[in-house]
Amino acid sequence: MSASNVGNDTTNDLVTAVGRLAETTPERVVIRYHYRSMSYRDLAAAIELMVPVTRSQQMDDRAAVVAAIFAGMPALSAERNPATVASVVDGTFARVLSDLSDLDAGTTGPARGVAMRTSEIDLRGIASRLSDA
DSSP states (O other): OOGGGSOSSTTHHHHHHHHHHHHHOTTSEEEEETTEEEEHHHHHHHHHHHHHHHHHTTOOHHHHHHHHHHHHOGGGGGOSOHHHHHHHHHHHHHHHHHHHHHHHTTTTOSOOOOOOOOOHHHHHHHHHHHHHO
16 A cells, blocks of 8 residues: 555544555454454555545545444354444554554654544444445
8 A cells, every 4th residue: 555545634544554554464364353354454455445435535534444344254244243343443543553552663753643532423334325326
């Protein structure tokens, strides 16, 4: 994932971070849900597929990350507890920022913060807009 594929919006920091981590630690697990896990390589590949779709729906790139999580963890979309879904998504965002901070430790300082919390409404809105695409 190259920087040229990413716009200037601060929400793209998450996409850029996943791309950097996929380049340096491709096999590192970023998401675990039930018995399935997803590496940075897999998440980055899924994001690359989702970015054009979410942008065509006038959504920011954070929505592409959420859509990529659902694509990589199909059982998550069947989860009945919205708090569990939000926890997995928010945990993924937090893991990305933590891993990026670890990667940058000693060289560039802490990673810039981006609003990373999602709500049930956010997740439902993203899902409904993508299902219509």
